[in-house]
Amino acid sequence: MADTSFMEKLVALCRRRGFIFQSSEIYGGIGGFWDYGPLGVELKRNIKDAWWHDHVTNPPLGPDGDEIQMVGLDCSIIMNPKVWEASGHATGFADPMQTCRHCKKLFRADQVKPQLQDAEWYKELCGLWAPGDHAPINALRRWAEKRGPRMAPGLALVRDTDAVLQAIGQVRVDSGGRDPQAERFFSHYIFGADGEHFASDACPNCGGDLTEPRMFNLMFESHAGAVQSDDNKVYLRPETAQGIFANFKNVLDTSRVKIPFGIAQVGKAFRNEINPRNFTFRSREFEQMEIEFFCREEDAMDWYQFWRHQRYNWYVNLGLKSDKLRLRDQGKEELAHYSKACADIEYLFPFSDEHQELEGCAHRGNFDLTQHAQHSGKDLSYFDDEAWQRDAAKFADNKDAAKAAKEKPPYRFLPTVIEPSAGADRAALAFLCEAYTEDSKPDAKGVMQTRVYMRFHPRLAPIKAAFFPLVNKEGMPDLAYQLYRDAKQHMNVFYDDGGSIGRRYARMDEAGTPFCVTIDGDTIKPDGENAGTVTIRDRDTLEQVRVRTGDVVGWLRARVGSGQAP
RNA sequence: GCGGGUGUAGCUCAGUGGUAGAGCGUCACGUUGCCAACGUGAAUGUCGUGGGUUCAAGUCCCAUCACCCGCUCCA
Numbered sequence: 001m002a003d004t005s006f007m008e009k010l011v012a013l014c015r016r017r018g019f020i021f022q023s024s025e026i027y028g029g030i031g032g033f034w035d036y037g038p039l040g041v042e043l044k045r046n047i048k049d050a051w052w053h054d055h056v057t058n059p060p061l062g063p064d065g066d067e068i069q070m071v072g073l074d075c076s077i078i079m080n081p082k083v084w085e086a087s088g089h090a091t092g093f094a095d096p097m098q099t100c101r102h103c104k105k106l107f108r109a110d111q112v113k114p115q116l117q118d119a120e121w122y123k124e125l126c127g128l129w130a131p132g133d134h135a136p137i138n139a140l141r142r143w144a145e146k147r148g149p150r151m152a153p154g155l156a157l158v159r160d161t162d163a164v165l166q167a168i169g170q171v172r173v174d175s176g177g178r179d180p181q182a183e184r185f186f187s188h189y190i191f192g193a194d195g196e197h198f199a200s201d202a203c204p205n206c207g208g209d210l211t212e213p214r215m216f217n218l219m220f221e222s223h224a225g226a227v228q229s230d231d232n233k234v235y236l237r238p239e240t241a242q243g244i245f246a247n248f249k250n251v252l253d254t255s256r257v258k259i260p261f262g263i264a265q266v267g268k269a270f271r272n273e274i275n276p277r278n279f280t281f282r283s284r285e286f287e288q289m290e291i292e293f294f295c296r297e298e299d300a301m302d303w304y305q306f307w308r309h310q311r312y313n314w315y316v317n318l319g320l321k322s323d324k325l326r327l328r329d330q331g332k333e334e335l336a337h338y339s340k341a342c343a344d345i346e347y348l349f350p351f352s353d354e355h356q357e358l359e360g361c362a363h364r365g366n367f368d369l370t371q372h373a374q375h376s377g378k379d380l381s382y383f384d385d386e387a388w389q390r391d392a393a394k395f396a397d398n399k400d401a402a403k404a405a406k407e408k409p410p411y412r413f414l415p416t417v418i419e420p421s422a423g424a425d426r427a428a429l430a431f432l433c434e435a436y437t438e439d440s441k442p443d444a445k446g447v448m449q450t451r452v453y454m455r456f457h458p459r460l461a462p463i464k465a466a467f468f469p470l471v472n473k474e475g476m477p478d479l480a481y482q483l484y485r486d487a488k489q490h491m492n493v494f495y496d497d498g499g500s501i502g503r504r505y506a507r508m509d510e511a512g513t514p515f516c517v518t519i520d521g522d523t524i525k526p527d528g529e530n531a532g533t534v535t536i537r538d539r540d541t542l543e544q545v546r547v548r549t550g551d552v553v554g555w556l557r558a559r560v561g562s563g564q565a566p
Numbered sequence: 567g568c569g570g571g572u573g574u575a576g577c578u579c580a581g582u583g584g585u586a587g588a589g590c591g592u593c594a595c596g597u598u599g600c601c602a603a604c605g606u607g608a609a610u611g612u613c614g615u616g617g618g619u620u621c622a623a624g625u626c627c628c629a630u631c632a633c634c635c636g637c638u639c640c641a
Contacts, residue, residue, distance in 0.1 A: 004634075011633095016577060016591085022632080028614060029632045097638080099568055106567075106638045205637095211567090239641075274567070274638065288641060334640095344640080357640050423641035449602070471598050498593090502601035509601090521599065535600075542601070 006350040010436050011279055013452065017510050019043065019432065020280060032276030032284035034425075039511055042462030042492060044287075044428050047318075048266050050459055051289045051422070054314060056264045063306050069261035070291075071251060075243025077268060078224065078234045086375035087242045087368070089219060089235075097274075102154030102208025115204035121151035122204070137165055154208025220270045220284075236270035241419060243267075244292045245368045249380055259382055259415055260295035260303060266424065278351045280425045287424040292368075294382070294415035300363055301341070303418045308343040308361040311420045315345060315358070315427070319457035320434050324348040326355055338367035345422075347430040358430055359422035366414040373414070383412045431460060435512055454512030455540055459561040463513040464491040465536075468504050470520040472497050479549075480519040483534070487517075487553050491560055505537065514539045514560065517552060 014020040018037030022029040036044055052072070054060070059068040084090040098107050107115065116122050124147065128139045141161060148158035157164045203210055220236040223229070237243065244263045251263055266289045276282050295303045312327045330342040342362040346355035373380040388411045395402035406412060435454040458464065467484035469476035477497050484495040494513065496504045501518065508516055516537045522530035533546040536555065547555050 008634085012577065025632090026612095027631095031632065097567075099637085108638085269641075271641085277634090277639090282639075282641095286641070290641085346640095360641070421641060426641065451602085468600095470600065473598085500598070500601085500603055502603075504602090505600080506602040516601095518600065537600080544600075 003350040006433075006436070007279065010350070010432060013436070013454075013510060014040065014432065032273055032282070034280045034283055039462040040428070043431070043456070043460060043512075044424060046460045046462070047427050047431065048287070048289060048424055050318060051314075051424075052264070052266060055262070055291060059262075060310060062260075063302055069257050071255050071257060071261070071263055073244055073247060073251065073263050073265045074267065075237075075240065075247060075265060077237050077270075078222070079237060079243065079246065081234055082375055083242050083246055083372075084219065084235055084238075086371045087245075088371070089238055089242075098210040100154065100203035100206060100208045100210055102203060102206050105203060105205050107204070107210070112204065112210065116202065119152075119204045121148070121155070121207060122202075124151070141165060152202075152207030154203055154206035156207075156209070158207065218271045218273070220272050238271050239269050239421070240265045240267045240288045240290050241292060241368070241421065244290070245372050248292075248294070248369060248372075249378065252382065258386070259384065260293065260299065262291045262293040264289075264291045266290075278349070280429050281349065281351070281356065283425060286426075289422045289424050289427075291418075291420045293418040293420070295418065296410070296413070297366070297416040300365075300416040300418060304341055304343075304361070304363045307418050307420045308345075311359055311361055311422070312345050315430075318431070318460060319455070320347065320430060322434060324355075324434070325430075328355065336362075336364075336367075338365050339363055340365060347426075347433075349430070350433055356426075357423075358426045359420060361418070361420045364417045364419050366416050368417060369414045380414065381412050382415050384410065387411055431456065451506065451509060453509035453539060456512040456514070458514045458559055461512050461514050461560070462492065463494045463508070463511050464560040465515040465517055465556050466494040466496055466504070466508045466513050468495075468501060468516060468518045469497050470501055470518050474521070475524055476519045476521075479523060480517075483517065483519070483549060483552055487556060490553060490557055509539060512539070515556060517556075522546075523549065 011020075017039055019040035021035045021037055023033035023035050024030045056070045056072045059070040062068045081090070098109050098112060099105070100107070125140075125143065128136050128143060140157065144155075144157045144161045144165075148155060152158055202208070219238050222234050222236065223232050224234045225232045244265055248263075251257065267287065268285060269288050270285050273282050273284050276284055280286075291307075293303060293307060308327065312325075315325055324347055326346050326348075328344045328346055330344060335342055340363040342360055344357045345359040345361070347358050348355050369380045372378075383406070388406060391405075391411075392402070395405055432454070435456045437453050437455050439451045439453075441449065441451070454461075456462075465487060467480045467487070469480040480497070481495055484493055487493045494508070494511075496507070498504070505516055516539070518535045518537065520535065522528065523532065523534050525531040530546055533548050534552060535544040536547050536552070537544045
């Protein structure tokens with residue numbers, strides 16, 4: 001069950017604590033665009049840094065136990081428009097849509113006919129007469145009065161039976177099969193808003209008439225150069241992946257990578273969503289973390305399996321431990337025509353009853369490189385020199401055969417691509433939802449108090465630790481500040497001496513800070529059991545341990561991760 | 567894009583055509599002895615925006631924008 005009140009509380013906390021603001025808020029906002037505040041930017045940076053670190057700087061071991069080869073890339077957002085012709089976005093991202101005037105449902109124009117043929121009311125109506133008959137006025141009237149109102153309340157025949165039947169009565173239905181004659185009959189004389197004007201299509205849901213198809217182009221357009229014309233029209237990229245494919249040859253020629261290897265990119269992408277919704281989930285400007293992993297076709301299924309597990313585990317290890325996260329293999333009917341397999345990593349967000357996609361791991365075959373090779377006219381094939389050197393001796397005595405063999409697999413080929421493509425903002429939203437926790441328990445006066453805290457993985461937490469003097473006297477603030485300064489060399493930490501200690505803990509709980517270091521009377525004592533130690537309080541368990549002042553930074557670093565290789 | 571709902575301080579909300587309010591939070595000072603303590607004081611509003619009706623509009627009317635709920639979507 002979708003929990004909208006949960007979502008409202010989370011959105012309120014994000015706003016209150018400075019995680020996420022609506023873009024351009026002082027001007028009334030703008031739909032589908034969001035700003036990350038001081039805490040949000042740290043969270044998102046930590047997510048992107050963790051991703052980059054775990055896949056590029058320090059990539060995992062592959063199925064064979066060897067480290068995976070990965071390199072990074074940062075492409076421009078605006079590219080030559082031909083890129084989008086080659087990728088299919090120029091056409092595939094521009095779907096004409098139609099709305100039903102009666103029930104207001106929205107349809108992709110190319111889906112109306114197939115859906116119509118599946119509609120029960122349509123099938124019944126088609127079954128009312130045999131080929132070559134005159135229009136079965138009486139049967140139509142009976143149907144319109146009995147079954148029509150329930151099955152197709154929007155149909156003109158149902159809403160305005162007399163007028164439509166009168167129009168139909170003047171028309172002779174010529175001989176011929178039920179299709180296409182019947183289809184034409186229906187489309188011209190039964191689906192209409194009124195007696196004078198008949199629409200050509202009917203709503204598969206209710207039979208009502210549809211608006212003209214309208215284009216929804218999901219790519220943002222701009223112009224390169226001061227003068228706007230069709231000649232210099234450009235697009236903001238709808239995905240970062242195409243920049244990787246377009247640079248495939250450059251990376252190959254300059255980085256000494258050998259197949260199998262991956263190219264990773266983190267960057268903004270833009271989609272002019274019809275209806276942005278659900279906080280930052282469907283934004284018009286968003287950030288992707290994408291890998292294109294190039295391999296031999298015969299190894300591709302193994303790499304596909306590897307990446308889909310790898311990427312799923314990455315989310316689990318960073319805190320999406322609940323059963324809300326799932327790995328779902330797409331059915332055959334969902335796959336793009338060139339794709340052999342695709343798995344979605346999905347999260348059950350509180351705003352929905354259905355799991356929503358965080359990331360897609362797709363086996364794309366060599367579709368993208370093929371497309372770009374064709375459209376650019378450039379050779380994007382890979383030559384496996386190692387394999388050739390191994391086999392060259394076989395062709396030693398036949399130069400022509402050698403030349404021919406070198407141009408074909410297994411020596412020269414277009415690599416197959418496995419694409420783990422993740423949404424950074426969706427990941428951030430999932431981590432925020434998963435982290436949000438409420439505890440209720442009575443306070444000292446017996447009044448129930450709700451504690452709200454963000455249970456981020458320490459690696460993702462915007463602030464790693466806070467430093468408090470228990471009270472502002474006896475040198476505690478100075479010592480706390482000094483420890484804070486020491487820790488700040490290594491991680492993002494926060495100093496606070498305002499308000500009661502409980503309030504300061506609560507503030508850090510909402511920010512998701514995993515550890516609070518408190519300097520108390522024992523810290524400043526020259527001797528005694530706890531002399532020279534501070535308390536470190538755990539955000540989730542509320543437990544405190546005493547740690548020597550000199551060990552605090554090391555203690556924290558061991559637990560929060562520094563973003564560097566462990 | 568279409569239908570329904572909402573919009574007043576950072577947050578939650580009151581305000582029934584006549585002076586812009588409360589609680590919480592924030593800030594300052596005092597206090598403080600481990601989980602949103604207390605005292606004193608302070609700052610904070612294009613009442614979403616623009617028009618209209620009216621002597622007078624947060625309140626009535628129109629338009630518009632944003633958000634929420636559906637239709638649709640897939641990083």
